[in-house]
Amino acid sequence: MDFRTFATSAIMNFLIALGVLLGGCLLSGVGAIFVSKPPLFTMNDYAERLKIWAIVAAIGGTFDTIDELEKGFLGGAPGEVVKHLLLIASAMTGAHTASIIIHWLTQES
Template identity: 55%
Template structure:
């Protein structure tokens, strides 16, 4: 069964959101177990996980680069546009997760 554009777009957003929330919350539990302050560590984890949430959401970089290459060199501009929208959805999910963590910890997350 082939996924539609909209289903992959929505999945990209929620996968990135899930990586951010899950990774940060479980990482904070690990910080608690080793005696570090969990809430402060959550902010550090959220900042560090953003790029990994993006990579996980788009399914690895090789498929995306292949689609971008095909779009640029073979004239498939529709594929380039779709990949950019998938990346934007993943960035939105990662930023939403980081914002949730910021609200939860009431700390400034930095740039």
């Protein structure tokens, strides 16, 4: 994987995780209004519960990534291992950024 492909994938992972979490939390707030629950508390709760799913959605499923990590470890390609770990980290950063935004919007800690 060359640098351009890696950078594109990292940016996409970040933004996909950010969008999944923001969209899920904002729509959970709308759903909470329909079922007479407090929307801000619901959004804040889902900000933590959806984090792992945003990461999984961003990296395209865990099995492909785990397979690539295994090939890198067993095939003696540490560069590929580092690249895949950085792609996972970019997805985690996107999910965490969205979580911070939701906590900021709801004024909850």
